[in-house]
Amino acid sequence: MAEQPLYLQLRDQLMQRISSGDLPAGSRLPAERVLAESFNTTRVTLRQALAQLESEGTIYRSNRRGWFISSSRLTYEPVNDVSFTHYVAEQGRVPRTEVLGIEKMQASISVATALALRPGDDVFRLRRRRFADERLVFVETIWLNPCFLPSIEQQRFESLWKLLADKYGIKLTRKQITITPTALTGSVAAALGVNSGCPGLYITRIGETADGDRIEFDEEFWLHDVLTISVSTQQNH
Amino acid sequence: MAEQPLYLQLRDQLMQRISSGDLPAGSRLPAERVLAESFNTTRVTLRQALAQLESEGTIYRSNRRGWFISSSRLTYEPVNDVSFTHYVAEQGRVPRTEVLGIEKMQASISVATALALRPGDDVFRLRRRRFADERLVFVETIWLNPCFLPSIEQQRFESLWKLLADKYGIKLTRKQITITPTALTGSVAAALGVNSGCPGLYITRIGETADGDRIEFDEEFWLHDVLTISVSTQQNH
DNA sequence: AAGTGGTCTAGACCACCAC
DNA sequence: TGGTGGTCTAGACCACTTG
Numbered sequence: 456m457a458e459q460p461l462y463l464q465l466r467d468q469l470m471q472r473i474s475s476g477d478l479p480a481g482s483r484l485p486a487e488r489v490l491a492e493s494f495n496t497t498r499v500t501l502r503q504a505l506a507q508l509e510s511e512g513t514i515y516r517s518n519r520r521g522w523f524i525s526s527s528r529l530t531y532e533p534v535n536d537v538s539f540t541h542y543v544a545e546q547g548r549v550p551r552t553e554v555l556g557i558e559k560m561q562a563s564i565s566v567a568t569a570l571a572l573r574p575g576d577d578v579f580r581l582r583r584r585r586f587a588d589e590r591l592v593f594v595e596t597i598w599l600n601p602c603f604l605p606s607i608e609q610q611r612f613e614s615l616w617k618l619l620a621d622k623y624g625i626k627l628t629r630k631q632i633t634i635t636p637t638a639l640t641g642s643v644a645a646a647l648g649v650n651s652g653c654p655g656l657y658i659t660r661i662g663e664t665a666d667g668d669r670i671e672f673d674e675e676f677w678l679h680d681v682l683t684i685s686v687s688t689q690q691n692h
Numbered sequence: 693m694a695e696q697p698l699y700l701q702l703r704d705q706l707m708q709r710i711s712s713g714d715l716p717a718g719s720r721l722p723a724e725r726v727l728a729e730s731f732n733t734t735r736v737t738l739r740q741a742l743a744q745l746e747s748e749g750t751i752y753r754s755n756r757r758g759w760f761i762s763s764s765r766l767t768y769e770p771v772n773d774v775s776f777t778h779y780v781a782e783q784g785r786v787p788r789t790e791v792l793g794i795e796k797m798q799a800s801i802s803v804a805t806a807l808a809l810r811p812g813d814d815v816f817r818l819r820r821r822r823f824a825d826e827r828l829v830f831v832e833t834i835w836l837n838p839c840f841l842p843s844i845e846q847q848r849f850e851s852l853w854k855l856l857a858d859k860y861g862i863k864l865t866r867k868q869i870t871i872t873p874t875a876l877t878g879s880v881a882a883a884l885g886v887n888s889g890c891p892g893l894y895i896t897r898i899g900e901t902a903d904g905d906r907i908e909f910d911e912e913f914w915l916h917d918v919l920t921i922s923v924s925t926q927q928n929h
Numbered sequence: 930a931a932g933t934g935g936t937c938t939a940g941a942c943c944a945c946c947a948c
Numbered sequence: 949t950g951g952t953g954g955t956c957t958a959g960a961c962c963a964c965t966t967g
Binding site: 461462498500503519 | 955959965966
């Protein structure tokens with residue numbers, strides 16, 4: 456039986472203190488230098504242990520403020536969900552949405568394909584950030600098809616689902632969902648406030664009406680440790 | 693405009709050499725010490741750059757043999773797929789399955805729940821490893837319900853789909869699929885030949901007959917960089 | 930201003946794999 | 949047996965956040 460490397464032993468000790476309730480969800484870990492000294496090792500090795508716990512989703516870091524204990528994961532149903540606000544609240548968490556902006560753009564090839572338009576056609580790009588219990592959980596870019604959404608640029612976008620239903624009488628179903636494990640880098644990492652290379656999920660969806668009109672194309676970048684995806688296949692009655 | 697940290701500059705330079713075709717898919721990177729010297733830095737910093745590329749899925753490591761360029765991702769449809777062998781071949785790759793063993797076990801609470809049995813009931817545990825182009829891509833544990841599978845332990849398990857169809861006349865549909873980003877640790881990391889803490893996906897599924905008989909409960913641990921998940925929602929006709 | 934995490938250096942020894 | 953990656957040390961300076 457080979458002995459475990461030191462950083463995995465440190466991981467186990469920290470994990471035990473967390474699961475014992477010594478360090479409750481949301482609280483901050485002691486400073487790296489303090490932890491390193493208390494374990495009688497260097498910061499480099501301690502940080503290996505922290506990186507383990509981070510990739511397992513047990514802890515996360517916030518800017519340069521320190522390390523925090525993660526809450527339990529959100530359950531996300533990309534096929535059936537109607538509203539982030541709704542399903543987050545249903546799970547006993549406090550949702551918040553931040554609209555970063557909406558702009559008129561010309562469709563790229565990939566966006567045009569998703570919305571059944573031609574490249575260069577007008578589309579609207581909406582960008583938002585989503586929080587659960589004040590922790591940022593994902594950023595999204597939504598490409599809206601203006602053919603079905605007159606004067607869309609003058610609206611408010613905290614709840615797109617409600618806007619589509621109330622103002623346009625549209626109820627979406629989700630098609631062509633893809634889920635790709637990826638690293639968060641560049642402007643996405645910056646918008647999420649994480650370091651480049653932090654693991655994440657890239658999720659895309661197309662929103663259609665029952666008639667097959669392509670209303671929106673959604674691109675989401677999630678932090679890896681905040682969600683479990685659930686796909687329940689519908690029964691035909 | 694802040695200058696990028698060195699390890700991200702190194703990442704970009706390596707990325708350029710990879711995407712230019714200088715380093716083709718499947719080939720090995722030069723040794724860490726060689727790369728560090730060629731970039732005029734230390735191994736620690738160079739390894740930060742390699743960790744970035746690894747988390748992005750651009751490169752991967754194999755035991756202590758070195759770093760290799762990744763191939764493109766497999767597309768995986770957990771809802772509709774019938775056979776790993778079939779859909780891997782369909783994507784122009786060479787599948788291989790390795791059976792690690794089958795044992796009679798007593799159902800744990802979670803397994804019993806998934807298979808609609810009582811804890812302690814007999815179940816069979818089948819463990820396999822799956823390869824694409826000779827790269828290990830996931831390990832799985834399949835819990836089989838013996839009520840519907842007489843003398844299952846005497847069979848061969850390279851293709852479970854074929855076995856169920858030919859011998860038992862069973863065609864499965866997939867229910868209650870969950871997908872959780874996780875870290876690969878312990879015996880799972882060892883079986884996959886990766887370091888503890890490597891990012892991965894944990895996917896579970898329940899296989900039912902059209903009559904609702906729970907035949908199997910499937911737990912898969914995938915390497916994060918080898919797949920894109922696609923969920924196509926069926927149309928009702 | 931003090932403290933935090935982020936980055937980086939220049940070494941070292943070990944375990945494992947391929948030759 | 950030689951070379952690889954895996955692990956670890958004992959420092960250092962910087963950028964940012966918080967009080």
